[in-house]
Amino acid sequence: MTRFxxxxxxxxxxxxxxxxGHFRMGFAGDTMNTAWYLRRLLPETDSVDxxxxxxxxxxxxxxxxxxxxxxxxxxxxxxxxxxxVGLYMIQLQDGxxxxxxxxxxxxxxxxxxxxxxxxxxxxxxxxxxFSGITMAILPPEDRSRLLAALSAFRTAGGEVVxxxxxxxxxxxxxxxxxxxxxxxxxxxxTVLPSWEDEAxxxxxxxxxxxxxxxxxxxxxxxxxKNGPAPMLLWDKGETSHHLPxxxxxxxxxxxxxxxxxxxxxAGRAKGATLAQAIRAGAELAAxxxxxxxxxxxx
Numbered sequence: 527m528t529r530f531x532x533x534x535x536x537x538x539x540x541x542x543x544x545x546x547g548h549f550r551m552g553f554a555g556d557t558m559n560t561a562w563y564l565r566r567l568l569p570e571t572d573s574v575d576x577x578x579x580x581x582x583x584x585x586x587x588x589x590x591x592x593x594x595x596x597x598x599x600x601x602x603x604x605x606x607x608x609x610x611v612g613l614y615m616i617q618l619q620d621g622x623x624x625x626x627x628x629x630x631x632x633x634x635x636x637x638x639x640x641x642x643x644x645x646x647x648x649x650x651x652x653x654x655x656f657s658g659i660t661m662a663i664l665p666p667e668d669r670s671r672l673l674a675a676l677s678a679f680r681t682a683g684g685e686v687v688x689x690x691x692x693x694x695x696x697x698x699x700x701x702x703x704x705x706x707x708x709x710x711x712x713x714x715x716t717v718l719p720s721w722e723d724e725a726x727x728x729x730x731x732x733x734x735x736x737x738x739x740x741x742x743x744x745x746x747x748x749x750x751k752n753g754p755a756p757m758l759l760w761d762k763g764e765t766s767h768h769l770p771x772x773x774x775x776x777x778x779x780x781x782x783x784x785x786x787x788x789x790x791x792a793g794r795a796k797g798a799t800l801a802q803a804i805r806a807g808a809e810l811a812a813x814x815x816x817x818x819x820x821x822x823x824x
Contacts, residue, residue, distance in 0.1 A: 527571045527572055527573070528568070528572045528573075528652045528653065528795045529572070529573045529574075529575070529650060529651045529652050529653070530561070530564055530568075530572070530573070530574045530575070530651065530652070530653045530654075530655060530791070530795075531575045531576075531577055531602065531647055531648060531651040531653070531654050531655070532557040532558065532560060532561040532564075532574065532575070532576050532577070532655045532656070533557060533576075533577045533578070533637070533647075533654065533655065533656040533660055533672070534555060534556060534557030534558065534577075534578060534634070534637075534656060534657055534659060534660040534663075535555045535557070535558075535578055535612060535629070535632060535634035535635075535637075535659065535660070535663055536553055536554070536555040536558040536576065536578055536580075536589055536593070536611065536634070537553070537554060537555045537611060537612040537613055537614050537627075537629065537632070537634075538551060538552075538553060538585065538589070538611060538612070538613040538614070539551070539552045539553060539554040539555075539613075539614060539616065539820060540613065540614070540615040540616065541615075541616045541778075541780070541818055541820070542616060542617065542618055542818065543818070544818075549615065552820070552821065553588075553589050553592050553593075554780075554781070554820035554821060555659075556657050556659050556689070556691055556781075556783075556784050557576075557655060557656060557657050557659070557660060557689075557784075558576060558578075558593070558598075559781045559784035559785065559788075559820045559821060560655060560689075560784045560785070560787045560788045560791070561574050561575075561576050561598050561655075561788075562596055562598065562788075562821055563784070563785050563788030563789070563792075563810065563821075564788045564791060564792055565596055565597045565598050566596075566823075567788060567789065567792035567810075568792050568795060568796075569796075572795060573599060574597070574598050574599065575598065575599035575600075575601065575602050575647070575651075576593055576598050576599065576600060576602065576603060577602035577603065577637060577644075577647045578602075578603050578604075578633075578634045578637050579603065579604040579605070579606055579609070579633040579634050579635075579636045579637045580603055580604075580605060580606070580609075580610070580611050580633050580634070581605070581606055581607070581608075581609050581610035581611060581633050582605050582606070582607050583610050585610060585611060586605070586610055586611050586633070589611055590603060602643075602646075602647040604633075604636070604637065604640070604643065605633075606633040606636055609631055609632065609633035609635075609636070610631070610632075610633060611632060611633060611634070612627065612628060612629030612632035612634065613627070613628045613629070614626060614627045614628070614629070616778075616780055618778060618818075629663070632663065634663060635663050635664060635665070636668075637664070637668075638664055638668035638669070638671050638672040638675075639668060639671075641671055641674075641675065644671065644672065644675035645675060645678075648675060648676070648679040648684065651679070651684055652684060652685065653684070653685045653686075653687060653791070653795075654676055654679055654684060654685070654686050654687070655687045655688075655689075655787075655791070656672070656676070656686075656687075656688060656689075656710070657688065657689045657690070657691040658688075658689065658690040658691040658692055658693065658703075658706075658707055658710070659691050659693055659696065660672075661706050661707070661710055662693060662696035662697055662703070662706070663696065669706060669709075673709060673710060673713050676713045676714075677713040680713060680714075680715065685715045685716065686713055686714045686715050686716075687714065687715065687716045687717075687718065687787075687791065688710050688711060688713075688714040688716070688717050688718070689717075689718045689719070689783065689784075689787055690707050690710070690711070690717065690718075690719045690720075690723070690724070691720075691723075691783065692707065692720075692723040692724070692726075692727055694727065700727060703727065704727060704728065708743065711740050711743040711745055712743045712744060714743075714745055715745065715746050715747065716745065716746065716747040716748070716749075717740045717745045717747075717748050717749075718748075718749050718751065718783070718786075718787050718790070719736055719740065719748070719750055719751065720750075720751045720752070720753075720783055721733050721736055721750050721751065721752045721758075722752070722753065724736040724750070733750040733752060733757075733758035734758060734760075734765065736748070736750045736758075737750055737758055737760035737765065738760070740760075741760055741763070746761070746762055747759075747760065747761045747762070747800070748760040748761075749790065749804060749807075751783060751786060752770075753770075754770060754773065755770075756768060756769050756770070757769075757770065757804065757808075759800055759801070759804060761800055766801070768801060768804045768805070768808070769808075770808040770811070770812065771805075771808045771809045771811070771812035772812070773812045773815060773816065775816065776815045776816065777815065777816050777817060777818060778815060778817065778818045779815050780815075780818075780820045781814055781820035781821070781822075782811045782814060782815050783811070784820070785807075785810045785811045785813075785814040785822075786807040786808060786810065786811040787807065788807070788810065789803070789806040789807030789808070789809065789810035789811065790803045790804060790806065790807035791803075792806065793805075793806040793807065810824065
């Protein structure tokens with residue numbers, strides 16, 4: 527039995543339908559997307575919990591009901607009487623997405639205010655999963671509190687998995703983002719970056735440079751995702767390249783990386799080799815991007 531705890535922000539998602547100007551409401555967010563796919567992939571004996579914060583209004587209740595109905599544990603979600611949940615809208619152009627956000631007063635920004643709550647959420651976990659977006663939405667002191675809790679969890683034998691998921695617009699400056707991502711990697715066992723983002727903001731010359739940079743922070747396993755091109759696996763100094771699953775036409779790339787992460791982590795939890803886990807992640811992502819929205823029932 528494996529217990530996963532995903533940490534971050536779930537938001538109201540407005541995704542375009544086939545009818546121009548019309549949108550479908552749902553719930554999504556990078557770490558929640560991974561949790562949702564993980565829950566669908568793992569056996570019932572494994573558990574997936576979500577750690578975040580929401581309001582006490584009707585839309586917050588709908589969100590937690592959605593998570594519970596999906597089989598995701600909600601006991602680690604705090605309720606804030608003075609806040610609600612964030613919202614984002616997806617816009618598509620030739621299968622590529624862009625986002626507009628309304629999240630300034632999101633309750634999830636308070637998810638790491640309580641050190642004891644962080645300890646309780648992680649105490650019975652085997653794997654903790656978080657992202658660069660998780661880091662970006664938190665005030666600096668709360669980022670430090672979260673990283674301290676994850677470091678203690680790792681020291682006690684837990685595994686920390688981190689997706690840098692770089693979103694420069696969420697940060698005060700590129701320097702702040704780069705420093706925070708590097709600090710997050712330093713408490714992680716596995717990092718799942720996307721090379722295009724890493725090259726743009728860290729100046730990595732190639733996938734190997736990305737993997738080495740994270741390995742130099744003490745990361746054991748790095749999978750450098752690379753869109754439709756071959757990915758690179760770094761595992762304890764050994765490297766290999768892996769082809770993604772072929773896709774004839776991408777409809778919506780929303781949650782491509784999130785679903786890959788879920789397929790990869792589920793594969794490992796089931797005892798697959800790293801190569802098999804990468805293949806499972808790539809196959810799931812290939813299915814997801816051929817439909818609209820973040821959460822696709824494959």
